[in-house]
Amino acid sequence: MESTGAKFDVTKLDLWYGQTQALNQVSMKIEANSITALIGPSGCGKSTFLRVLDRMNDLIDGVRVEGTVLYDGADIFGSADVIDLRKRIGMVFQKPNPFPMSVFDNVAYGPRVHGLHARTAAEKRHLSELVEKSLVNAALFDEVKDRLHKSALGLSGGQQQRLCIARVLAVEPDVLLMDEPTSALDPISTAKIEALLDELKVRYTIVIVTHNMQQAGRVSDSTGFFLHGELVEYAPTKEIFFNPRDKRTENYISGRFG
């Protein structure tokens, strides 16, 4: 991988949960405006790695990290403001988790938290436009435009997940981290999210953890295979799925792990 243009440059990353080492000397450059898939069996460290990128692991007691993670060239463990970091790096989780409020308020939640108020008519219009734009970009607007002020809990699972993506987009991030974003969705909703990812990568850098090999093959530009906390192989997706270099990658993606 080229070193130039890397959104993240991770070098020799180790991570321990107490005595247990979850990541072992992981080095990985993640290109801007691309989709990077992280694959591997349960417990291999891929979700832990994802959570390093926006420092979500800080919330867990007993986590110790060594190595460097550069985001746009700056060390995320240095003087960076965590709140600001998480504003620029949005996360979408496995299970859609809309707040128990209206569709509109779900999307407006982030901007409001970050200080966008709607006191004047101009501010209200700005917020409305931001919500609409986010819903459009999450490919959801047409389906919810007539029920923006009804509860988000009434949406289907696939719509809820796109709402969660819209909620992340509303704070105008730079990076989208996704932890198995379609594993709870039916194939049609999954196809919609995958089509959406392809559109979003023009503006965002996307890192997606997935257990679905075909999904990694379909959507990503690069794929990293994790095993026992190590990054075994990291290469363009077409190479990983057609001609992997490492036997362990081959066995995993072919479903030959006993």
Add this chain to the structure above:
Amino acid sequence: MQTRVHFIEELSRLNHDVLAMGTRVEESLRKALEALKTQNVDLAKEVKAGDELINALQIKIEDQAAVLIATQQPVARDLRELVTVFKVTDNLERAGDHAVHLAKAAIKLAGEPPFRQVDRLVRMAEIECGMVRGAVDAYLNQDAEAARRVAAEDDAVDVEHKLVVREVLELMRERPDQVERAARLLTTSGFLERLGDHMTNICEAVVFMVEGRHVELND
């Protein structure tokens, strides 16, 4: 725990049919060369009849491979193996056609004093019987080195072909009355030369399947 048992079983059933197809092609070629050598028209007719079975096997194997791709979503070497199956069957089918061409030549050339160049055709077909078996074995055993060795045998076929061309042209000049029959030797030699190329294609596909890179084995 053994995983993907169903896929592995289906793949082995598929490869069993590839072996059957290869065996049929080798058998056709051997019969055709015997027919040519011994001027046995009945044997030559068997080759023509047997070609239908080869074509049917091709369709059966390719349908099975397509179903496996659709239902099992193979990747990496599994996928390369299934992509290779199509190349193997395609080239075997063409080889079967060339065996038929040889059989037809045997029928046409029978009943008259043989040209000595027929020995060269027989020699080419003999080498190729070994190439058909070797290429199919290399595929089944996923053996790239064996594939390279088989492809190397094509050189001897090409040498024979060139000699046939040279000798037949001389013959045509010396015996204008025999031009029609001599021309048949030329075209038949051309078919056999191509049959060798088809086996080389299979060998190249086997190297690709095993090593994941495209190679040229017949330059």
